[in-house]
Amino acid sequence: xxxxxxxxxxxxxxxxxxxxxxxxxxxxxxxxxxxxxxxxxxxxxxxxxxxxxxxxxxxxxxxxxxxxxxxxxxxxxxxxxxxxxxxxxxxxxxxxxxxxxxxxxxxxxxxxxxxxxxxxxxxxxxxxxxxxxxxxxxxxxxxxxxxxxxxxxxxxxxxxxxxxxxxxxxxxxxxxxxxxxxxxxxxxxxxxxxxxxxxxxxxxxxxxxxxxxxxxxxxxxxxxxxxxxxxxxxxxxxxxxxxxxxxxxxxxxxxxxxxxxxxxxxxxxxxxxxxxxxxxxxxxxxxxxxxxxxxxxxxxxxxxx
Amino acid sequence: xxxxxxxxxxxxxxxxxxxxxxxxxxxxxxxxxxxxxxxxxxxxxxxxxxxxxxxxxxxxxxxxxxxxxxxxxxxxxxxxxxxxxxxxxxxxxxxxxxxxxxxxxxxxxxxxxxxxxxxxxxxxxxxxxxxxxxxxxxxxxxxxxxxxxxxxxxxxxxxxxxxxxxxxxxxxx
Numbered sequence: 001x002x003x004x005x006x007x008x009x010x011x012x013x014x015x016x017x018x019x020x021x022x023x024x025x026x027x028x029x030x031x032x033x034x035x036x037x038x039x040x041x042x043x044x045x046x047x048x049x050x051x052x053x054x055x056x057x058x059x060x061x062x063x064x065x066x067x068x069x070x071x072x073x074x075x076x077x078x079x080x081x082x083x084x085x086x087x088x089x090x091x092x093x094x095x096x097x098x099x100x101x102x103x104x105x106x107x108x109x110x111x112x113x114x115x116x117x118x119x120x121x122x123x124x125x126x127x128x129x130x131x132x133x134x135x136x137x138x139x140x141x142x143x144x145x146x147x148x149x150x151x152x153x154x155x156x157x158x159x160x161x162x163x164x165x166x167x168x169x170x171x172x173x174x175x176x177x178x179x180x181x182x183x184x185x186x187x188x189x190x191x192x193x194x195x196x197x198x199x200x201x202x203x204x205x206x207x208x209x210x211x212x213x214x215x216x217x218x219x220x221x222x223x224x225x226x227x228x229x230x231x232x233x234x235x236x237x238x239x240x241x242x243x244x245x246x247x248x249x250x251x252x253x254x255x256x257x258x259x260x261x262x263x264x265x266x267x268x269x270x271x272x273x274x275x276x277x278x279x280x281x282x283x284x285x286x287x288x289x290x291x292x293x294x295x296x297x298x299x300x301x302x303x304x305x
Numbered sequence: 306x307x308x309x310x311x312x313x314x315x316x317x318x319x320x321x322x323x324x325x326x327x328x329x330x331x332x333x334x335x336x337x338x339x340x341x342x343x344x345x346x347x348x349x350x351x352x353x354x355x356x357x358x359x360x361x362x363x364x365x366x367x368x369x370x371x372x373x374x375x376x377x378x379x380x381x382x383x384x385x386x387x388x389x390x391x392x393x394x395x396x397x398x399x400x401x402x403x404x405x406x407x408x409x410x411x412x413x414x415x416x417x418x419x420x421x422x423x424x425x426x427x428x429x430x431x432x433x434x435x436x437x438x439x440x441x442x443x444x445x446x447x448x449x450x451x452x453x454x455x456x457x458x459x460x461x462x463x464x465x466x467x468x469x470x471x472x473x474x475x476x477x478x
Contacts, residue, residue, distance in 0.1 A: 019334060022412060040351040
């Protein structure tokens with residue numbers, strides 16, 4: 001035992017041996033290198049947007065936006081109201097999901113996200129809503145302000161992410177991508193966890209999603225549990241599909257299927273879906289179909305890890 | 306001059322392959338579940354990738370990543386709202402928990418019942434075999450705090466009646 005090792009008793013050594021025995025049962029699956037690098041790149045971009053120091057001017061803008069977005073202000077009871085669509089006329093909570101939240105040709109304001117209620121439902125008596133907030137492309141000079149606003153929303157929801165820094169944001173600013181913030185609102189309160197996703201600015205590039213087969217990229221949101229292990233909120237899967245997708249079919253482990261609606265979000269070329277994972281089930285595949293019924297892609301492989 | 310991105314990726318991949326098994330085992334002890342452990346390590350390595358320029362220049366990149374792992378574990382516990390890629394659907398969770406009542410399961414359960422910081426201290430000191438100062442660095446706390454957490458954690462494991470028959474810990478101390 002090295003000098004760095006713990007100088008324990010025989011009993012302590014037995015505990016160490018017991019732990020070693022436990023780890024012997026761990027299945028050493030291959031490292032998911034592609035997923036790790038993809039996730040790392042996404043995280044790096046997110047950090048670039050969301051790490052750093054505040055600026056007074058930005059604080060003023062953020063405050064103004066929070067005033068304009070009552071849904072983002074913490075309520076007196078500590079809750080956060082559902083995010084209502086601001087200036088661009090997004091879907092209001094409770095309205096029909098998946099309606100476009102911006103009229104074609106509307107001005108793109110990097111400080112005014114376009115919100116869309118992608119899907120909603122009730123699970124175990126809890127009302128959940130899956131939202132997508134599209135933050136239009138900013139200039140490099142505007143990117144820090146935009147990052148601050150995004151962070152303000154996350155912070156208001158209880159996220160512990162650090163504040164952005166100007167240098168970090170500017171260094172990793174991308175000239176051809178909007179940002180879509182995916183989040184859940186449960187019983188009127190936005191959950192702290194969210195997902196930021198890059199999405200191509202309309203007309204700037206071939207709109208590709210980030211899934212390995214190019215057909216669907218998705219994330220699980222929610223799914224937390226209480227101290228007893230009982231789920232507080234069933235996980236909701238949110239994902240993006242390519243523009244020519246007309247239908248998505250989710251196959252569940254018990255043989256049933258779901259067909260989530262495809263929601264346009266602002267003027268993004270992608271379409272977004274959200275579907276709650278039923279208790280005790282898991283998805284075995286997502287299949288994406290074109291309008292003519294042609295199968296555009298299936299994601300069974302990456303669903304199964 | 307910055308290293309080409311491709312070279313950095315290759316460098317990172319070599320690192321991942323090298324550290325993956327041990328991180329997976331550590332994460333398993335921290336989470337008590339195979340799938341949760343895999344998720345934790347994947348998240349950890351994603352963060353390591355995002356900060357790879359800094360990680361690779363550290364004196365011991367493994368220690369740096371271990372610290373990320375511990376922080377990520379703590380962060381998940383604080384929020385108790387795991388965020389998972391759909392690629393990591395917990396489809397095997399039901400068979401990975403503490404379902405088996407064998408001796409492994411007993412120890413794993415006793416470990417899982419420790420408060421998180423005590424569990425981290427025990428795992429780092431008695432599985433990772435770190436010194437108190439190394440464990441303190443990984444847990445971002447003082448050596449005294451590590452001592453305290455490890456001591457309390459070990460005492461609880463020793464006191465676990467289910468474990469006494471298995472390891473005869475009481476008799477050998």
